[in-house]
Amino acid sequence: MQDLDPSLSLTDIGDDLAFLHARTAGDPSVAQLAQPLAALLATADQTAAEHRQHRRALTLADAKVAGARQDLEVAVNAFAKTVLAQAKLDPATALLQAWFSQAPSAVVGQGHGLLEQWAAAVATRLTAETQAPLATHAQPLATAAHHLREAVTRRRATEEANRAHRLQVREPLLAQANGLRRETHRALSDLAVAGGWGKVWLDSFFRPQSKRKG
Numbered sequence: 001m002q003d004l005d006p007s008l009s010l011t012d013i014g015d016d017l018a019f020l021h022a023r024t025a026g027d028p029s030v031a032q033l034a035q036p037l038a039a040l041l042a043t044a045d046q047t048a049a050e051h052r053q054h055r056r057a058l059t060l061a062d063a064k065v066a067g068a069r070q071d072l073e074v075a076v077n078a079f080a081k082t083v084l085a086q087a088k089l090d091p092a093t094a095l096l097q098a099w100f101s102q103a104p105s106a107v108v109g110q111g112h113g114l115l116e117q118w119a120a121a122v123a124t125r126l127t128a129e130t131q132a133p134l135a136t137h138a139q140p141l142a143t144a145a146h147h148l149r150e151a152v153t154r155r156r157a158t159e160e161a162n163r164a165h166r167l168q169v170r171e172p173l174l175a176q177a178n179g180l181r182r183e184t185h186r187a188l189s190d191l192a193v194a195g196g197w198g199k200v201w202l203d204s205f206f207r208p209q210s211k212r213k214g
Helices: 010-025 031-086 094-099 104-108 112-126 138-195 198-203
Strands: none
Touching: 010 031, 010 138, 031 094, 031 104, 031 112, 031 138, 104 112, 112 138, 138 198
16 A cells, blocks of 8 residues: 555545545444544545635636736737827837837736836826826826736735645645555554455555546
């Protein structure tokens, strides 16, 4: 009997415990071994449910970042279009260079942090802009930059919560599961020897590795 692999999903860990619990609970000769397994199985199921919640929260946080990022890109592109219109579509004019130190497409292609910082800085400058067509972009840029910053911050916090759950809950659960499986295996081994039931009987209590998804 091998320990459960650390790469196993929480679902598989729970399934292994459920298999062992069902086998022991269903055999009157070893039913006394089932109770500790039942308790740990309940913990495993709760841990799996918490893990799904953390994973879902991370997915939703990713969606928030993607949406906020898209909104900011739209705001930056709209501002670039206005700047080009004011510059009479000449990309070499001083007006364009005053607002974009690189091509607008390169600005939009930056990482979340750099894009948000650029947009926030431009929005601040635009509050003092005298050309109305440009000044109207101050609020949309500031709002979109703020939303992206908030979304990225929340995503990081969600990722940290997911990591903490793995370290503080999932890994200890795996250690408990392996420890209890070893204890149960020893107890079953003693009973197998005493009853003359052999290795086939002993192995039948543990879920075959081929059933695990990993």
